[in-house]
Amino acid sequence: MDGLEVLPVRGIGDVTPGDDLAALITANAPWLRDGDVLVVTSKIVSKAEGRLVEVPADGPEREEARERALLAETRRVVARRGPTAIVQTHHGFVMAAAGIDASNVDKTHLVLLPADPDASARALRDALIERGLRVGVIVSDTMGRAWRNGLTDVALGAAGIEPLRDHRGEIDPYGNELQLTQMAVIDELAGAGELVKGKSDQVPVAVVRGYPGAGAEQGAGAVALLRDAASDMFSLGTAEARAAGLRTAATLPDSADAEAPHAADSAAIGRALTTVAESLAAGTTVETKSPGVLRCTPQDVTAAGLMRFGADVHRLRAALTAEALSSTVTYDASTAVLTVARA
Amino acid sequence: MDGLEVLPVRGIGDVTPGDDLAALITANAPWLRDGDVLVVTSKIVSKAEGRLVEVPADGPEREEARERALLAETRRVVARRGPTAIVQTHHGFVMAAAGIDASNVDKTHLVLLPADPDASARALRDALIERGLRVGVIVSDTMGRAWRNGLTDVALGAAGIEPLRDHRGEIDPYGNELQLTQMAVIDELAGAGELVKGKSDQVPVAVVRGYPGAGAEQGAGAVALLRDAASDMFSLGTAEARAAGLRTAATLPDSADAEAPHAADSAAIGRALTTVAESLAAGTTVETKSPGVLRCTPQDVTAAGLMRFGADVHRLRAALTAEALSSTVTYDASTAVLTVARA
Numbered sequence: 108m109d110g111l112e113v114l115p116v117r118g119i120g121d122v123t124p125g126d127d128l129a130a131l132i133t134a135n136a137p138w139l140r141d142g143d144v145l146v147v148t149s150k151i152v153s154k155a156e157g158r159l160v161e162v163p164a165d166g167p168e169r170e171e172a173r174e175r176a177l178l179a180e181t182r183r184v185v186a187r188r189g190p191t192a193i194v195q196t197h198h199g200f201v202m203a204a205a206g207i208d209a210s211n212v213d214k215t216h217l218v219l220l221p222a223d224p225d226a227s228a229r230a231l232r233d234a235l236i237e238r239g240l241r242v243g244v245i246v247s248d249t250m251g252r253a254w255r256n257g258l259t260d261v262a263l264g265a266a267g268i269e270p271l272r273d274h275r276g277e278i279d280p281y282g283n284e285l286q287l288t289q290m291a292v293i294d295e296l297a298g299a300g301e302l303v304k305g306k307s308d309q310v311p312v313a314v315v316r317g318y319p320g321a322g323a324e325q326g327a328g329a330v331a332l333l334r335d336a337a338s339d340m341f342s343l344g345t346a347e348a349r350a351a352g353l354r355t356a357a358t359l360p361d362s363a364d365a366e367a368p369h370a371a372d373s374a375a376i377g378r379a380l381t382t383v384a385e386s387l388a389a390g391t392t393v394e395t396k397s398p399g400v401l402r403c404t405p406q407d408v409t410a411a412g413l414m415r416f417g418a419d420v421h422r423l424r425a426a427l428t429a430e431a432l433s434s435t436v437t438y439d440a441s442t443a444v445l446t447v448a449r450a
Numbered sequence: 451m452d453g454l455e456v457l458p459v460r461g462i463g464d465v466t467p468g469d470d471l472a473a474l475i476t477a478n479a480p481w482l483r484d485g486d487v488l489v490v491t492s493k494i495v496s497k498a499e500g501r502l503v504e505v506p507a508d509g510p511e512r513e514e515a516r517e518r519a520l521l522a523e524t525r526r527v528v529a530r531r532g533p534t535a536i537v538q539t540h541h542g543f544v545m546a547a548a549g550i551d552a553s554n555v556d557k558t559h560l561v562l563l564p565a566d567p568d569a570s571a572r573a574l575r576d577a578l579i580e581r582g583l584r585v586g587v588i589v590s591d592t593m594g595r596a597w598r599n600g601l602t603d604v605a606l607g608a609a610g611i612e613p614l615r616d617h618r619g620e621i622d623p624y625g626n627e628l629q630l631t632q633m634a635v636i637d638e639l640a641g642a643g644e645l646v647k648g649k650s651d652q653v654p655v656a657v658v659r660g661y662p663g664a665g666a667e668q669g670a671g672a673v674a675l676l677r678d679a680a681s682d683m684f685s686l687g688t689a690e691a692r693a694a695g696l697r698t699a700a701t702l703p704d705s706a707d708a709e710a711p712h713a714a715d716s717a718a719i720g721r722a723l724t725t726v727a728e729s730l731a732a733g734t735t736v737e738t739k740s741p742g743v744l745r746c747t748p749q750d751v752t753a754a755g756l757m758r759f760g761a762d763v764h765r766l767r768a769a770l771t772a773e774a775l776s777s778t779v780t781y782d783a784s785t786a787v788l789t790v791a792r793a
Contacts, residue, residue: 109458110458110646111456111645111646112454113455115452186683188681188683201597210624211624212626214625253595253682254677254682255604255637256632256634258631258633270600271599271600281555283552283557288553288592288601290592290602291601292645294598294600295603298602299638302635302639305617332599338531340687341529341596341597341687342688343688345683348688348689349694350772351692352693352697352699353771356696356700356765357699357722357726357768358726358728359729359765361758382700386702410782410783411782412781414756415704415781417758417759418764420757421760421761421764422700422764425697425700429693429694436761439753440753441753
């Protein structure tokens with residue numbers, strides 16, 4: 108590989124609904140060639156597509172209008188802290204404020220994300236093909252990250268470039284086969300493009316020249332980079348998920364879901380018992396009657412003692428749930444019996 | 451800005467402990483100049499520094515040795531799913547397998563992260579200054595991200611380049627003052643460098659030319675990009691945090707921590723009552739005696755009924771805890787009284 112160039116496209120200026128982005132870009136970058144990758148800031152795509160919402164220029168009504176816009180764009184809240192809301196948009200992107208932007212637009216409007224950034228990328232690529240240019244197009248936006256300060260630009264949409272570069276199966280110089288290595292190259296290209304743009308709207312398009320294979324095929328789109336819920340280990344913020352765990356304890360029914368067909372392993376039950384060991388009232392005992400069947404007996408059988416015992420049994424059931432064990436409780440005149448299983 | 455070039459440095463080959471990286475780099479990139487930014491794969495830094503651990507080439511002992519190495523490098527487990535462990539290293543990086551790498555090294559070794567990547571970057575920068583070159587140095591590695599598939603290279607260490615580019619206070623063309631915009635440029639530079647490297651060890655160093663201001667000052671280091679715990683909304687995986695919430699319910703003591711000085715707001719108490727509404731036994735009542743004081747009374751006062759009532763009171767306390775309210779419970783012969791406050 109001989110290296111890349113990352114070039115700013117200057118002169119585009121203000122973009123308004125209905126503008127022809129392909130025309131604006133080719134007018135200001137007549138030097139574009141086949142194989143180039145355009146990194147187009149999503150904001151000008153949104154503006155050209157009319158993805159704007161009108162709001163009051165100031166006052167408390169402005170804040171209310173922003174909240175309504177955020178609600179409309181949000182599929183699911185992921186995490187909140189103070190004024191910061193990280194949400195999943197309807198597209199599936201996880202971003203602060205659903206990507207709604209008040210900068211680089213007049214005060215009576217907010218800019219929403221494009222409705223379908225991959226479609227926007229494809230449309231722009233097709234328009235450029237009509238103008239005789241076979242390029243890749245990335246629609247980029249600025250995002251924060253978990254665990255790391257600062258923001259980077261990533262790809263919301265892509266066409267004419269594969270989103271991932273896959274090294275699985277390659278053999279390194281030591282004879283090891285590479286395994287878990289899929290590079291999100293459209294995100295790296297978006298970040299590279301950002302390095303030559305400013306944030307005051309003067310350079311909304313960058314061109315990366317020299318990336319092999321760009322422009323040739325349509326590609327899978329940036330949607331390939333969105334984790335599905337099953338493989339997303341961070342679908343809720345930590346505080347939100349802790350609260351959800353507490354609410355699970357709060358709503359644990361007496362009878363477990365019937366769908367718990369596997370025997371509980373004694374190691375997991377042991378961990379749950381260890382969790383509550385210091386919390387149970389003195390004299391309360393838990394015996395294993397048989398695998399998965401625990402009999403709990405209080406020492407203090409006054410009314411208050413029985414109430415406290417009931418709370419202890421619920422503590423134990425919460426601890427079992429934390430170990431992914433479900434339980435059914437039955438109370439009688441002197442004991443509570445838990446039947447424990449694993450879903 | 452005139453744009454950037456991203457250039458591969460070829461020919462470096464195998465790196466072994468004690469190697470002089472500055473010498474290797476200048477020998478293979480005699481064209482380096484002041485103001486360039488070197489993006490150096492952390493693996494060759496680790497190899498030169500001897501950050502390797504010996505392991506069996508195969509067999510179950512190899513897996514055990516890998517587990518021991520992971521344990522030693524881990525400050526805290528963030529999330530697990532199956533064989534994948536996302537951990538925080540002692541440096542503070544959140545990475546799969548603590549960044550330990552079995553690729554691009556002979557089978558009897560694993561490569562650990564550099565002990566102090568910012569120090570490694572500074573040392574390399576200083577060694578290049580002695581050779582008459584004033585450059586920026588980024589020590590890069592490959593990381594996964596929450597919510598997005600694929601990996602990107604980011605900066606573990608940096609010298610001679612500021613980690614963040616801050617736009618706060620700038621005025622856009624519409625007169626808006628930009629606020630929350632700090633770009634993590636050393637991560638974007640690391641990603642740009644990765645685009646000209648392969649993954650089979652042939653190009654461990656890239657050079658980014660044309661980035662303004664590089665090389666001049668030492669800079670704050672990549673440590674500036676590590677979120678502190680207080681501002682990290684994703685310090686635990688969702689499953690781990692849910693389990694932690696359940697364990698909080700399991701170990702909730704009868705008496706709240708004394709440090710809960712603020713009155714509970716009735717809206718939050720109302721939300722907690724709504725959470726448990728469907729879960730409480732028929733006939734169990736909760737009255738507000740006075741602000742923050744709830745009296746709970748069972749209808750069924752048999753032994754079994756009192757046990758069930760105690761569990762219900764604990765359900766309510768878990769729901770209150772989910773609303774960030776602490777509570778103290780006192781039981782008497784016929785009721786349980788909760789005193790609720792906000793920490």
